[in-house]
Amino acid sequence: MSKITQLNVDELKGFLKHMVDNNQYIQKEGKIPVAINIEGDAGLGKTSAIMQLGKEMQMDVVKINLSQIEELGDLVGFPVKEFKIQNKEGKSTWIMEAQIEAAMKKGYKVVEKRMAHAAPEWIQGRTEGGFLVLDDYTRADHRFMQATMEILDRQEYISWSLPKNWHVILTTNPDNGEYQVTSLDDAQKTRFISTEVKFDANVWARWAEKVNIDGRCINFLLMNPEIVTQKVNPRSITTFFNSISSIQKFEDELPLINMIGDGSIGEEPSALFSMFINNKLDKIISPEQILTNDDWSYVKGSLTSCIGKDDDFRADISSIISTRIINFASMTADKGSVSQKMIDRIISLVTDCDSFTDDLRYYMVKEILNGHKAKFSKLMLNQKVVKMTVK
Numbered sequence: 001m002s003k004i005t006q007l008n009v010d011e012l013k014g015f016l017k018h019m020v021d022n023n024q025y026i027q028k029e030g031k032i033p034v035a036i037n038i039e040g041d042a043g044l045g046k047t048s049a050i051m052q053l054g055k056e057m058q059m060d061v062v063k064i065n066l067s068q069i070e071e072l073g074d075l076v077g078f079p080v081k082e083f084k085i086q087n088k089e090g091k092s093t094w095i096m097e098a099q100i101e102a103a104m105k106k107g108y109k110v111v112e113k114r115m116a117h118a119a120p121e122w123i124q125g126r127t128e129g130g131f132l133v134l135d136d137y138t139r140a141d142h143r144f145m146q147a148t149m150e151i152l153d154r155q156e157y158i159s160w161s162l163p164k165n166w167h168v169i170l171t172t173n174p175d176n177g178e179y180q181v182t183s184l185d186d187a188q189k190t191r192f193i194s195t196e197v198k199f200d201a202n203v204w205a206r207w208a209e210k211v212n213i214d215g216r217c218i219n220f221l222l223m224n225p226e227i228v229t230q231k232v233n234p235r236s237i238t239t240f241f242n243s244i245s246s247i248q249k250f251e252d253e254l255p256l257i258n259m260i261g262d263g264s265i266g267e268e269p270s271a272l273f274s275m276f277i278n279n280k281l282d283k284i285i286s287p288e289q290i291l292t293n294d295d296w297s298y299v300k301g302s303l304t305s306c307i308g309k310d311d312d313f314r315a316d317i318s319s320i321i322s323t324r325i326i327n328f329a330s331m332t333a334d335k336g337s338v339s340q341k342m343i344d345r346i347i348s349l350v351t352d353c354d355s356f357t358d359d360l361r362y363y364m365v366k367e368i369l370n371g372h373k374a375k376f377s378k379l380m381l382n383q384k385v386v387k388m389t390v391k
Contacts, residue, residue: 004039008200009049009207012038015195016053020167027165035152035168037137040197042179043235045207046171049197050133059167060130062122066140066148076147076157077120084112116159129165137170138181145182152191168192199234201225202323208238209287209327210334216250216282217241222320223281224272232265240264250277284317287328291345299345303355315357322360325349326367333372343378351384358388365389 007015016036023033038046047063054061069075083100085108086092092111095103100110134148147157152170155162162168170192173179201222208218221228221237228234243260247253254274261270276282285302293299307318329346332338346368350361365385368376379385 004194004196006196006198008198008203009045010200010203012046012049012195012197013053016050016169017057019193020057020059023167024165032154033165033167035170035192037170037172037192037194038197039172039174039194041199041233042173043233043238044197044199045234046197047133047135050131050169050171054131058129060126061133062126062130063133063135064122065135066144067136069144072143072147073120075120075144076151077117077160080116080118082114082116082159083110084114085109086111117157119160123160123162126163126166128163130163130167132162132166132168134168134170136172138172138175138184139179140182142182145188149188149191199225199228201228204228204234205323206327206330209324209331213238213241214245215286215288215324216284217245218324219281219284219320220273220276222323223276223316227265227269227272232269237265237269250282251280254278281317284321287321287324290321290325290349291328291332291342294341296345296348300348300353300355303353307355309354318356318360322356322364326364326371329368329376330371333375338372338375340378343376346376346379347382347385350388351382362388 019034019036027033038050040046051061051063053059064075066075073079081097082094083097084092084094085100085103087106087108094114094116132151137145137148150157151162152168155166155168172184173181174196175181175183205218205222208221228237240261243264244250244253244257247257250257254277257277258270258274261273265273284306285299290299290303303321306314307321308314325346329338329342332342346364349356350365356364365379365388369379380389
């Protein structure tokens with residue numbers, strides 16, 4: 001089988017948005033919407049990305065963790081008896097067993113019986129437009145995976161169906177020996193389109209800035225992204241970061257940090273974090289200070305102190321700081337208006353600071369404008385910035 005296309009979380013949202021739009025298009029032609037399987041390691045933000053997209057698209061979202069439910073009826077509804085009744089004029093309808101007595105009193109007679117499934121509680125009252133997220137699909141009992149086949153195939157189960165404009169999305173972990181999952185056979189794989197989520201340090205850093213992960217820890221991961229792809233689950237390292245964020249001076253609590261690190265991310269990554277602290281790399285000036293401190297001389301001097309110059313120039317730290325500046329500026333714009341002071345500071349950073357190469361200056365301006373062109377449009381009133389971006 002060919003390898004599944006890998007996407008980061010941002011790319012995943014774009015892919016899902018296309019699939020939803022396409023499903024809406026083909027549903028108008030009377031076709032069944034295509035189900036989607038999102039595969040990836042635990043802690044990459046698969047489910048969070050789906051929930052966020054649902055909110056952005058104003059979709060109803062129902063998340064069912066298949067590995068945590070025990071009764072099949074909780075997923076597909078419980079079996080019930082239905083009766084077809086007919087009045088004196090020959091008009092007929094299907095009713096539940098509990099409604100028989102009342103119908104008989106009104107002169108109806110039973111003409112047919114059948115077994116059906118009542119719509120499950122999670123779908124009752126739902127209207128047009130939504131996501132059905134079957135979380136941890138391959139961690140479920142085999143019975144549940146079998147029961148979903150018809151839902152994946154036809155968006156229905158015996159006697160009930162999903163409302164119009166609903167989209168079935170699965171989340172799964174890789175079948176690579178590292179997770180306790182049930183292997184999918186070819187018949188199951190033909191019922192959905194699959195894509196794989198990969199870890200992307202820059203995407204994680206943007207998210208981390210927004211949710212207020214300790215900036216010292218963001219710097220560490222940007223400096224050592226390989227530890228997540230090779231040794232540590234992203235959820236575990238985020239837990240580690242949150243567990244030490246209240247510590248004001250890391251160097252004063254290094255034994256405690258080592259203990260927490262050994263118990264969450266393992267000895268080797270924990271030792272790497274200790275080295276990061278011992279080398280005083282947790283002292284790198286924050287993007288908030290860079291963009292909001294009134295004293296430009298102080299900021300410029302702090303950048304030189306962190307990054308160095310000439311033979312001591314640290315290109316890795318310069319790149320990390322530029323990424324943090326972009327993300328902080330974007331986060332500020334997301335929250336509201338951007339001050340002229342911040343725009344002036346960005347101009348100073350890209351025109352009057354030797355701590356960044358020409359490529360990084362161009363990258364900062366390009367990314368900041370790409371994210372919020374209207375709010376940072378005044379950057380292009382500066383002739384040096386304009387010259388930099390058009391060369």
